Amino acid sequence: MNRQQVKSEGKKWVDKGIIEKDQLEEILKLYPNQNQKPVLLTLAAIFIGLGFLSFIASNWGAIPHVARMVIIILAMLGFYLAGDHVYRKRSEAVGVSLLIIAVLIFGSGIFLTGQMYNYTSFSAFPFFIWALSALLVFALFEERTLFILAIIITTVGQVYSVGNFSEYHLLLGLLFLFGFGHFVYQRADWLYGTLFALSYMLQAIILSLVEHESFQWLILYLLVLYVTGHVVTKPGIRIPFTKLSVAGMFILAIWQVFMLEVDYFKEAINGEISFIVIWAVLMAAAVYLLWRSDNLILILNLVLFFPFFFLEAGSMLVLMLLFIYSLGWLLRGYQTEEANMVTKGTVAFVISTIVAYIQLAWDFMDKSLFFFIGGILLFLLSYFLERKRRNLSKRGQEI
Amino acid sequence: MKRFAFYIIVAAQVLFLVGMSVAYYAMDAFGETIQLKTAPIDPRDLFYGDYVILNYEIETIEEGKWAGVVPEYGEIVYVLLEEGENGLYQVAAASQEKLDPAAGQVRIKGKYQWHNDGRSEHMVTYGINRYHVEENTGEQYEQRRDDMIVEVVVAPWGQKKIINLKLN
Numbered sequence: 114m115n116r117q118q119v120k121s122e123g124k125k126w127v128d129k130g131i132i133e134k135d136q137l138e139e140i141l142k143l144y145p146n147q148n149q150k151p152v153l154l155t156l157a158a159i160f161i162g163l164g165f166l167s168f169i170a171s172n173w174g175a176i177p178h179v180a181r182m183v184i185i186i187l188a189m190l191g192f193y194l195a196g197d198h199v200y201r202k203r204s205e206a207v208g209v210s211l212l213i214i215a216v217l218i219f220g221s222g223i224f225l226t227g228q229m230y231n232y233t234s235f236s237a238f239p240f241f242i243w244a245l246s247a248l249l250v251f252a253l254f255e256e257r258t259l260f261i262l263a264i265i266i267t268t269v270g271q272v273y274s275v276g277n278f279s280e281y282h283l284l285l286g287l288l289f290l291f292g293f294g295h296f297v298y299q300r301a302d303w304l305y306g307t308l309f310a311l312s313y314m315l316q317a318i319i320l321s322l323v324e325h326e327s328f329q330w331l332i333l334y335l336l337v338l339y340v341t342g343h344v345v346t347k348p349g350i351r352i353p354f355t356k357l358s359v360a361g362m363f364i365l366a367i368w369q370v371f372m373l374e375v376d377y378f379k380e381a382i383n384g385e386i387s388f389i390v391i392w393a394v395l396m397a398a399a400v401y402l403l404w405r406s407d408n409l410i411l412i413l414n415l416v417l418f419f420p421f422f423f424l425e426a427g428s429m430l431v432l433m434l435l436f437i438y439s440l441g442w443l444l445r446g447y448q449t450e451e452a453n454m455v456t457k458g459t460v461a462f463v464i465s466t467i468v469a470y471i472q473l474a475w476d477f478m479d480k481s482l483f484f485f486i487g488g489i490l491l492f493l494l495s496y497f498l499e500r501k502r503r504n505l506s507k508r509g510q511e512i
Numbered sequence: 513m514k515r516f517a518f519y520i521i522v523a524a525q526v527l528f529l530v531g532m533s534v535a536y537y538a539m540d541a542f543g544e545t546i547q548l549k550t551a552p553i554d555p556r557d558l559f560y561g562d563y564v565i566l567n568y569e570i571e572t573i574e575e576g577k578w579a580g581v582v583p584e585y586g587e588i589v590y591v592l593l594e595e596g597e598n599g600l601y602q603v604a605a606a607s608q609e610k611l612d613p614a615a616g617q618v619r620i621k622g623k624y625q626w627h628n629d630g631r632s633e634h635m636v637t638y639g640i641n642r643y644h645v646e647e648n649t650g651e652q653y654e655q656r657r658d659d660m661i662v663e664v665v666v667a668p669w670g671q672k673k674i675i676n677l678k679l680n
Contacts, residue, residue, distance in 0.1 A: 114631050183531050185527055193522045219525050226529060230536040230673060235623055235639050242528060249521045253514055441633055 117142040118204060158207065162214050178229055186223040188213055200254065209256045216247050216262060237282040240270025243286060248292050257304055264293060268312045275319050286316065301349035310357040327421060328365070329382055335362050336395045336418050342407060343402040355414070362417040363438070365459065366431050367468050373428040382422055392420060413441040432472060435465040452502070459498045466494060515587050539671040539673060543665040544595060544618055546601040550660045563644045564677070566662060579607040583624040589636055593618045600661070606636065618666050640664060643674050646661070
């Protein structure tokens with residue numbers, strides 16, 4: 114008998130009052146979890162699946178259409194049913210890998226069928242169907258691997274939609290927001306939160322480029338992510354949402370420093386009143402939330418979100434924002450003697466300095482001189498900052 | 513309850529694949545076959561080996577045949593086709609509205625692409641620009657891609673598929 118069987122049998126004995134729950138635990142300890150087995154079994158399943166796939170693929174042209182459909186459907190059914198069975202009776206890890214293969218077969222089945230029948234396609238709708246199925250399978254089993262799979266399918270579908278049809282697929286977007294958003298909120302798992310935030314940011318880039326045709330809206334999408342992180346106070350959501358949105362905004366600010374000099378991007382900016390209104394509302398909400406949670410120092414993060422690109426000297430002003438942000442965290446770090454904060458401020462400050470140096474010196478300095486002086490500057494900077502940081506951590510130890 | 517939901521979800525996926533297949537064969541039974549002439553393709557379009565890229569004459573629509581407002585890129589448009597003297601179908605009218613086909617006309621759905629200002633023409637795509645062929649059998653089409661007759665079936669529910677390529 115293996116552990117899984119003992120467990121399910123034992124539950125019946127407990128229910129009938131033959132043994133106590135503690136006794137069942139003791140008995141279960143006699144049957145240790147055999148962890149090495151699922152790894153091998155998973156590999157075996159993957160190998161058999163791959164062999165099967167490559168065999169079919171190499172003979173695909175010779176197989177009549179109806180037989181191809183039968184193969185796809187039977188393979189999918191087989192993996193689903195086997196996955197479900199193994200998951201419940203034998204091993205959860207192996208069961209999940211079989212289910213993953215089944216979901217992948219469904220997706221490739223859609224595209225193989227479409228290709229075989231020369232289906233016309235206008236949109237990423239097939240990806241929507243695939244992503245929906247993957248999400249439903251995840252909802253039933255609640256395994257992290259299945260969540261990763263489903264969110265990857267959704268994100269890739271959105272990228273595919275832009276690449277092939279130059280549009281953001283609305284249905285996929287709604288599925289992401291409400292379908293995935295639901296589980297992210299309910300489970301408040303840091304992994305779900307991180308993946309959701311990353312996918313959200315990628316989709317925000319797509320939306321800004323394709324639908325709004327100007328990068329400025331990306332600032333609003335990132336601000337929404339930041340505010341959402343503070344509205345939902347669960348740490349599994351708040352931490353990835355706020356940290357990733359600020360990191361994204363930091364990169365976007367650097368991008369602005371360089372690109373605001375380029376006419377092409379400047380011309381795309383429009384002074385729509387809706388942008389200003391939405392920005393102001395979100396900003397007020399963010400400040401209110403920080404004030405309420407007694408975290409006003411975090412306003413330093415919000416500095417990066419200022420829409421200075423409207424102004425003539427936008428590039429310089431955004432560069433200033435980068436310095437306010439970095440120096441702010443650096444000083445705050447010294448003040449509170451928190452090494453993490455100092456490190457964050459140091460890294461941001463060094464990056465900002467490099468950006469400023471490239472922006473200011475690249476055009477009129479001889480290139481070898483540019484790198485030479487830049488190197489010396491960075492060297493001095495790192496020496497000074499490192500010494501300060503060491504002093505701080507030494508003092509930290511003394512206390 | 514969860515078991516039940518699992519079977520429903522799996523069954524729905526099987527049904528979707530079966531449905532794709534059934535719709536394909538149903539098009540033969542209920543659809544209308546039309547013949548379309550291909551147009552010269554952009555020489556920068558590579559030949560991909562297992563599919564042929566095709567352009568069509570009906571993808572270019574004269575301004576005079578357009579009814580109503582000019583759509584934006586990517587918006588759905590409806591085009592009425594009618595049979596010319598040589599058995600090939602040509603554009604009769606196009607619009608963003610769902611035009612009613614007269615006798616002998618076929619309505620197909622497309623997506624608006626762009627307006628060619630220099631030649632006063634509208635460009636539209638119908639999503640039938642790829643024809644998958646058996647691997648490595650495409651060479652025979654490669655040289656002649658701009659001078660072929662393509663047989664397309666249009667189903668009453670709007671689906672369409674290429675059923676045959678004929679060298680002219």
